[in-house]
Amino acid sequence: MSSEEASGSSGTGDAVPILEARNIVKTYGGVTALHGVTLRLTAGHVHALAGENGCGKSTLIKIISGAERPDSGEIVINGVSHAHMTPKGAIQQGIQVIYQDFSLFPGLTVAENIVLTSAVAEKRTLYSRRQSRPAAQQIVDDLGLSLDLDQEVERLSVADKQLTAICRALINDARVIIMDEPTTALTHSEVQRLFALVSTLRARGVALVFVSHKLEEALQVAQDVTILRNGELIISGPATDFDRRSISHYMTGRDVDESRLVNPPRYDRDPVLSVQDLTLPGAFENISFDLHAGEILGLTGLLGSGRSEIAEALFGVLRAESGRTIVDGKATTIHGIRDAIDAGIGYVPEDRLTQGLFLDKSIADNVIASSLERHRRRGLLDARTIAATITEQFQRLRIKAPNVEAPVRSLSGGNAQRVVLAKWLANGPKILMLNGPTVGVDVGSKEEILTILRAQAAAGMGIIVISDDVPELVSVCNRVLVVQQGRISATYSGDDITPEAIQEGMAA
């Protein structure tokens, strides 16, 4: 949308870069994370930095923000060369990173969060809440936002937390703002609001870096694109030279198939799961649907629409107040997670790192964590069947790790996600629900995860995918239900499942 005006106004190629990281090399104990990567940032441009997990994006950001020192190369800011940056030095030079977790202080107010960075940078010794407030108000007004400055950050929605982080970045007269995965936690409308804000920032002459997995979004806002793979600079150029397909090609080094590929479910048999009038006031109401063996059912809607709560109720995390749940023809009462697991229901939660995994435990321990019942013999755990299950899942899901004893913390997002999947598959569930199965996962891993889901469905499992990633839903789902304000507002099936239709249904 905005790429034309950008190339029209400044001419991408010849503009003097506000910051240039030149020939950056970084090794960690013999492993080269970056081989001579160059990144040029232009004032008033959004630069999309793309690449699969482990390609060196985060390392490059850490070097620019001063968290890490490069082995060689230089960082040139407004013509001045620096061998490396320091965290404080970077902030003083106007470089701000908005981390994926926002790095805010939940117990402090919005105003305090916004002004604290600049107060530290100015090396102040005293702090006055009353005097800081106008500065925060100024930024919020400048950007045309409505944030309650006196609210504690803990009580804000994710989108408002992000806006707070952006305001904080700006109060220091940031000239370079690096946003790490800024849209993963945002809904469609919130993303649009963020993009409007990005245009405001561009107009102020700020150079932005957008690190994102979501390719359309990156293309929608960026004027420049740089793609890394395995620590090497693959290509860098104006966004107009790229499309979704070429970016994913450069990122993965191969063509990624995102076309719709679904197997026919067993509609002839009774459904494996039948939900009737499930209601939890304040979360969802009168939810009814059937899930057949071999079917992949998409459950979508905006964040806060109740889509996750429905899954949580079916898994016993929340307790529905009324309605019936019928699993395999048997009416089943699900009052706790134990009930759900006993009924053959598995759930891969949204926040896999905190809810789904024991990060410091090995892959092996994580894989069997939810299927101990199945591996028990005469009351004791049976080492042989456990080993068999672990090896089977490790190989089937192609988890990239030195061995099954590696701690989960050491894995990339895509691989960690596979461990969560392995954990549930080890239990052999009849019904598997996945919440945002590919959030924060790169294109290559995403395709593999979707392939695994298709294979599980073909083997007769009933699968529910809760997601707002529309291309993903289109790619794997037999049917898609749209949830709005706690009610199912639309159902799409077969050829009606198109990106346009679902977008429409969600935003309606």
Added chain:
Amino acid sequence: MSATGTSRLAALRGSNNEGVLALILVVLVIAMTIVNSDFLSAGTLFAILRSSIVPTVLALGVLIVIISGGIDVSFPAIAIFSAYTTVVLMRGSGIDAGVVLVLVVSLVIGALLGLVNGGLIARFKLPTLIVTLGTQGIFKGILIAYVGSRYIAELPLGMRMFSTQSLLTVPAGGENTSLHVLVVPAIVLCLLVNFLLRNTMFGRGVYAIGNDTEAARRVGFSVMRIQVILYVVAGVLAAFGGVLHVTLTRSANPQDLLGTELDTIAAVVLGGASIFGGRGSVLGTMLGVLLIQVINNSLILMGIPSAWQRTAVGLLLVIGVGVQAISARRSSRRVFAHREVVAPA
């Protein structure tokens, strides 16, 4: 309920439930007065204030540590170490020094002991509970082994001078009852720590570290420096508390104060400081100390054996932490409810 109504109510409640605590305190006093009409008197009030002096000063140090996300169990050892060693030094050197020198010497000792805590915690990133549990044993051991184990009744003049000074005296039922002068330094310290926490960048840094250490580092706070300083400040406050204790009891006993961790930590936590770090206020801590003193006092008045006092305070600590955990869960649910309304727009 209108928005302004809610916010006014919220303001009254205080950001750390100080209002709720004050209300509980008032209700408790009223209840005690109904049970025993002697309770509400200048005598009781002054006695409670006097018994709150030392716990308040000790609690201020604990408050700073808890806000930073840590926990300190070595402060009673630091308090009695500093005060007792100062008394021994003064007697040994034959200098019967004034109150200023006594304070300076003991505060320096407290600062050094705090530095040991802070250095270990900041430099080696060790868990605060384990470090302070260890240093508590070390400080206690060194005190008894090298400084002395004797009970000393003869205090330096500087301390003796204040032992029986009164701030004001009121007649109550024939005899006079007095408010001890040492409530003044306790209140001054409360104001100072309040200023330190709210109006200095160091104080903001303590809150920032308690909220999220990594985020504090990213914003540019020198986490290590702040941690070292905050344990030094906590050590200084403990030493001050130790001097006040010795002055009030008119004797220096190296076994004193040890074992008061429970009361102090309970007071801070009841005062709204989050055991998870990042939250807490001086006002809340003062109210927490008062609440515990009132409860202890009430139990005595009601003739309940002192063993039950420990149980009561322990129970309060658990309730305080429980309330925090529940209200944290509540507020996360509020975010959800809030989104529910906003999202469809």
